[in-house]
Amino acid sequence: MIKADLQKLNTQRAIKQSSSRYVFRTCCAILLTIMFSASFFYVWLEFVEEHNQTGHLLGLANLLMAVLIYGGISILLFNWLGGYRIGVYRKMNIVASQISGLFLLNIAEIFVSMAITGQFRFFFDFLWRYALLFVVQSVADVIVTDVMVNVYRKMFPPFRLLEVYDKHEGYAKVLPQKLNSMQYKYDVSAGIRFDVPQEKLISEMLKYDAILINDLPAEQEKTMLKLCFAMNKRVYYVPKISDILVKSSGELNQFDSPLYYRRNMPMNSWERMWKRFFDLLFSALALLLLSPLLGVVALAIKLEDGGSVFFRQERCTIGGEIFSILKFRSMIEDADKAGEVHPAEDEDPRITKVGRFIRKFRIDELPQLINILKGDMSIVGPRPERLEHIEMYTKQIPEFCFREKVKGGLTGYAQVYGKYNTSALDKLKMDLIYIVNYSILLDIQIIFETVRVLFSKESTEGFGEEQTWYGEEQGEEGQVKKEHVGEGRTQ
Numbered sequence: 508m509i510k511a512d513l514q515k516l517n518t519q520r521a522i523k524q525s526s527s528r529y530v531f532r533t534c535c536a537i538l539l540t541i542m543f544s545a546s547f548f549y550v551w552l553e554f555v556e557e558h559n560q561t562g563h564l565l566g567l568a569n570l571l572m573a574v575l576i577y578g579g580i581s582i583l584l585f586n587w588l589g590g591y592r593i594g595v596y597r598k599m600n601i602v603a604s605q606i607s608g609l610f611l612l613n614i615a616e617i618f619v620s621m622a623i624t625g626q627f628r629f630f631f632d633f634l635w636r637y638a639l640l641f642v643v644q645s646v647a648d649v650i651v652t653d654v655m656v657n658v659y660r661k662m663f664p665p666f667r668l669l670e671v672y673d674k675h676e677g678y679a680k681v682l683p684q685k686l687n688s689m690q691y692k693y694d695v696s697a698g699i700r701f702d703v704p705q706e707k708l709i710s711e712m713l714k715y716d717a718i719l720i721n722d723l724p725a726e727q728e729k730t731m732l733k734l735c736f737a738m739n740k741r742v743y744y745v746p747k748i749s750d751i752l753v754k755s756s757g758e759l760n761q762f763d764s765p766l767y768y769r770r771n772m773p774m775n776s777w778e779r780m781w782k783r784f785f786d787l788l789f790s791a792l793a794l795l796l797l798s799p800l801l802g803v804v805a806l807a808i809k810l811e812d813g814g815s816v817f818f819r820q821e822r823c824t825i826g827g828e829i830f831s832i833l834k835f836r837s838m839i840e841d842a843d844k845a846g847e848v849h850p851a852e853d854e855d856p857r858i859t860k861v862g863r864f865i866r867k868f869r870i871d872e873l874p875q876l877i878n879i880l881k882g883d884m885s886i887v888g889p890r891p892e893r894l895e896h897i898e899m900y901t902k903q904i905p906e907f908c909f910r911e912k913v914k915g916g917l918t919g920y921a922q923v924y925g926k927y928n929t930s931a932l933d934k935l936k937m938d939l940i941y942i943v944n945y946s947i948l949l950d951i952q953i954i955f956e957t958v959r960v961l962f963s964k965e966s967t968e969g970f971g972e973e974q975t976w977y978g979e980e981q982g983e984e985g986q987v988k989k990e991h992v993g994e995g996r997t998q
Contacts (some may be wrong), residue, residue: 528594528663535655536582536591542651543609543644544578547616550640577616584608587948588955594663594692598656603959605652606645613637613644660691666741669715670698671708671731673723682721682745695719701727709738717741748906751936755943773912773942781947782885789886790879797873804835804870807861814840817874822891824915827908830883832891833874837862868961875917887950888916889938900931907931910938913945923956 551573585591590605617633670683686693699711701723712718718740720731728744735742746754756767774782794801805816818836821829838857858866865871878884884891889910892900900907920941921934929937941949 531659531662532591532593535593536585538655539585539591539605539648539651540578540582542647543581544574546640546644546647547577548574550636551620573619577612580615581608581612584612588952593652593655594659597689598653600959601656602649602652604955605648607955607958609641609644609648613641665690665692665694666716668693668695668717668719668743669711670695670719670721671701671723672698672721673701673727683719686719686743701731709734712738712740717743720744746936748909748936748939751939752943754940773945778945778947782950783882785947785950786879786882786885790876793873794876794880797876800870801873804861804865804873808836808859811859811861812839821894822915823894823897823911824883824891825911825913827911829894830878830891832883833877835862835865835871835874837866837871872917879917883914885914885916887919887941887953888914889919889941890922891915900935904932904935906939907935909942910935912942918953918957920953923953923960 548570551570585605585608588604588608589596590601590608592604593601596604614637617630617637620633620637621630668686683695683698686695697711697715698721699708701708712734718731718735720728720742722745723731725747732742732744734740753767753769756769759766759768808814808816815836818834818838819831820834822832824830837859838855839859862871875884879886892910892915897907919938921929921937925934925937941953
């Protein structure tokens with residue numbers, strides 16, 4: 508057991524570190540809110556008052572109220588989109604979240620301004636002014652956030668992690684490398700086996716800011732989690748599928764024993780209805796707005812080699828239903844004529860010149876808006892897989908069929924937070940995180956994150972010679988064999 512004085516010392520240290528970071532982020536949030544609210548105040552004072560024809564002056568009190576509302580909504584949006592997570596997310600991710608919040612905020616303010624001033628006929632005038640405000644705010648945001656992030660990294664060095672492991676095999680070798688790739692946040696600088704004497708284990712744990720539990724058997728993992736809790740040590744570990752399934756459990760307090768429950772239905776009737784309404788509205792508007800782009804892409808594909816514009820392939824969606832997915836053709840005709848499953852390599856010779864461009868920005872996926880309009884797919888959900896891939900993955904990971912609890916999506920949790928070459932097991936876990944935590948707000952958040960991912964080079968990485976789709980991991984889900992197979996994006 509941990510001695511009382513040792514536990515007290517770790518508690519004080521953990522509270523101090525956490526409080527310092529919290530205070531810094533709070534100060535940054537206040538500064539950003541003041542900066543954006545002040546710029547909004549200027550626009551309102553100089554422009555909105557000029558167009559006020561409701562018969563009364565807005566007055567200073569109403570102006571201040573409008574600014575407070577603007578600032579309050581900006582705080583909610585930035586917090587929801589992760590715009591205040593300095594030191595947690597990458598710099599560009601933070602900026603992208605903040606700019607997304609500003610975009611939504613200023614769009615809403617256009618209509619609020621017209622309603623208050625009674626000047627709906629000046630829509631384009633309002634649009635121009637708020638568009639200019641958005642550009643100025645975005646430029647200022649990039650500069651200020653860059654300074655904030657740099658100051659944070661100087662004040663708070665990366666967490667020094669001690670890796671506690673059983674065997675350094677397969678996936679266990681990869682995890683520390685992934686964490687160390689985020690040098691501004693993590694430093695996995697040492698490791699120790701779990702089976703050393705507990706006194707030595709505790710002595711080593713005291714030297715580090717946090718613990719990385721890496722590929723431990725279930726019982727050993729539970730022991731380490733309890734030990735970290737007792738020592739007030741921040742802990743990182745890879746969740747098993749069962750961990751994800753119970754994460755969003757409900758709590759019953761109807762008698763004197765704690766009881767958790769899970770509904771195990773991804774959505775209720777109202778959620779299904781609203782999701783379908785959202786899919787219809789979004790896909791119809793997107794097809795209308797993007798029709799010029801779709802026409803240009805179709806023409807470019809046709810002119811390059813004279814082949815067909817679209818590529819169709821059978822995929823699987825909710826309940827195991829089969830449908831024909833629609834994409835712009837990005838490879839040569841009959842690229843998979845032999846029926847073989849090829850890996851989507853970075854320099855795949857089957858990809859055409861136009862195909863390489865439209866793949867880079869995911870434009871090849873846009874015809875799936877028609878699938879969404881028909882009801883085959885949803886805007887957000889697990890990516891629908893090829894039938895042969897599902898059969899292959901399910902043999903290795905029986906829980907892979909859990910993805911079929913919801914409709915396949917144009918984008919999804921795994922597409923936002925994973926890569927094309929992320930292992931099937933990791934992508935399954937990400938899809939399950941989405942399924943068990945589903946909400947309309949989560950869908951909207953993933954859509955905004957998708958826009959950011961479109962400009963992220965690493966998200967479009969294909970398979971290199973040493974990369975596999977399955978990956979390697981051994982745990983509750985069973986042994987995953989090392990095979991070099993396709994990622995599923997043959998077209």
